[in-house]
Amino acid sequence: MDNAWENFLEAIAGLLSMALTNKETEKVIAGFNNFQQRLQRLSSHNLAKLNLEITAQKKRVSKCKHEGKTCSQNVTRGFFKTWMIAYVVKYLIGVLPAVLTGKAFKNPAIFKKSGGSDTVGFAFFLSSFLSAYKAVLCTMRYYRPQHEGDRLNAFVAGSVAGLTLLLDKNKSRRTALTLYLFTRSIQFGSSYSMKKWAEHREAKRSTQRLALRDAVHSSGKEHALVTKSGWDDILAKVMSSSAATVLMSLTAAVNLYSCVIEPDAMPKSYWNFLMQHSGLPQKFGPMFQPLLDTFRSQYVTLRELPGGMENIGIPAGVTSKDFVSTNISPNIATLYPSNLHHDFQLCALLHPLTPCSGHSMDVITGEFGRAVKMYGTLNFIVTLVFQHKKLATQPKEVARRYIKSTLRSCLFLTVYVWAAFYTPCVMRRIFKRERTFMYLLNGLLAGLAVLIEAPGRQMELALYCLPRALETTWKLMLKRGLVRNIPNGDIALFCASMGVMMTIYQNDPSVINNHYLTVLTRVFGRN
Incomplete structure (x- = not known):
């Protein structure tokens, strides 16, 4: 480029020299030389500056993985796409149960109500959360x-995006989302730590091994280069194999204690679920709640x-009906058969119609039937949705796995x-005697039932129970004055949980199991 400029200027100087005197020519040539040098300096400076800007721009966008879209396009498209998907999914969740049960046809207003302000608000929160995450990440x-x-x-992106939870006005849903994501952040964080x-x-x-090799080499003797497992290897193996069982037992201890003794500390929906599976509401109908209140x-x-039978038992020769009528509640006593005797007062209040042995068999037969209805339907839907192709090519294998999975879950x-x-x-x-630990021990033992389930489902079941146990534990501590509610504490916990989850998702996705990694990738995409 410099040669081109020199040739161009020399040609102009040659033409002008024909019309100018020597002194004038020298002045013109000197002026052209100065002009040439200035142009060269400016051109070199601008080219260098432009090159730096291009290089810096490349460096700035090199970390973004949303190929084919600019950062602003990625944020904008993410917002509208998420809003539409969230709205449709939330609407279907509200409508489908009513359609399947026939309620929607008897009350068509359900179709309009399901798409109302709550659905719009939830979709707006979710789309705002996702687009905020993308925007902050690209900005950082x-x-x-x-x-x-x-x-x-x-x-930072996950934490800042978590502030959008303030847009969701449904407090119970905010709590559920926060606890669910908190448990997942614990899971992913634990996997990363392991x-x-x-x-x-x-x-x-x-x-x-290197030290052993050097020692063998220096001694001149042949020796196998084998290192024994240390205590930390054994501990890691025990922790990995028992984590689901321990977690399930601990969550069951909290949940079942609260379910029977302090139900006001438990989420109402989960309490209803546990009580339905106890069979008590079905047996006693409107007398169920008074019976449970009397028990507590x-x-x-x-x-x-x-301790002692004289304090917690029912005297021999006295029917449970007479004892309860005289000492506890005449109204509750109407539930009892005339000739039935329970050894313990609380046994009489927990299962008034049968002795303990009959109660045991009653629970087994009744719950297995309820479990078959629940898991049979659930596994059938899952099979149709996720294995419909295999169902057409290998129907016997799919049916065998369906039956095995259903029976296994029902037994659990x-x-x-x-x-x-x-x-x-x-x-x-x-x-x-009657002591609190007895209503914690039953949960610890009940949690061991998770060992019946398939290994891949054990941790998922424990993590399903964990959010309920966390909420229940917090409320139990609140009742005892051990903690205090923090204004917008759920927002802070949600932000921290999302920060941890997004850090792991963006940098160490291998520690996330394939199912959740697929879900996260579909929701957040490549950023």
Whole structure:
């Protein structure tokens, strides 16, 4: 380029020299030379500046993975796409049960109500959350082009996007979303920690093998380069294999204690679910709630008394009906058969129609039937949705797996409910007293039923129960004055949970199981 400029200027100077004197020519040539040098400086400076801008621009966008779209397009499309999908899904969730049960045809207003302000608001929250995450993530990358990794970017983006939960005015849904994502952040964070711990142990073993190799080489003797598992390897194996069972037992202990003794601390929907599977509401109808209230009241009374049959039992030769009528409640006594005798007062109040042995069989047979209805329907829908292609090509195999999965899940739930409601009867016979630990121990034992389920489902079942247990635990501590509610505490927890989840999703997706990784990828896309 410099040669071109020189040739051009020399040609002009040659033409002008024919019309000018020597002195004038020299002045013109000197002026052209100065002009040439200035142009060269300006051109070089501008080209260098332009090159720096292009390079910087490349660096700024290099971390973004939304190929084919600019950052603003990615945010805008994400907002509208998410809003439409969220609205349709929320609408269908509201309408389909009513359609399947026939209620929607008797009351057509359900179609309009399901698409009302709550559905619009939820869709707006979800789309705002997603677009805010994308926008903040791209912005962080733009202003931090030189920083390696994406951890801080993803954490800030997830945390800031979590503030959009304020847009959802449904407080119970906000709590449910927060607790669900909090449990998932714990799961993903634990998986990440276990992965890093495994890498640390492997690095330590590699160092040991190298040291052993050097020692063998220096001694000149042949020796197998084998390193034994350390205590940390054994601990990691035990933790991995027992995590689901331990978590299920702990959550069951909290949930079942609250279900019977302090139901006001438990989410109402989950309490209804557990009670339906106990079979008590179906048996006693409108008398169910008074019966349960009487049970809790009598438990509080007996808990303060010393142990012994004289305090918690029903005297021999006295029917349960007569004892309850005289000492507890004449109204409740109308439920009892005339000649039935229970050994313990609370056994009489928990299962008035049968002795403990009959109650045990009643729970098993009744719950198995209820479980078949629930899991049979659920697994049938899952099979149709996710295995419809295989159903056409391998119907026998699909049917076999469906039956096996359904029976296995039914057996799990039956044993869970049986242990929950029969263990207190056994504990009374052993300890001859009423104590709080008896209503925690039944949950610990009931949680072991998760071992019946397929290994891949054990942790999912535990994580399903965990949000309810967390909410229940918090309310129990509130009642005892151990904690205080924090204004917008659910928002803060939601933000922190999303920050952790998005950090792992963007940087270490391998620690997320395939199912949830697929869901996250479909929701958040490649950013």
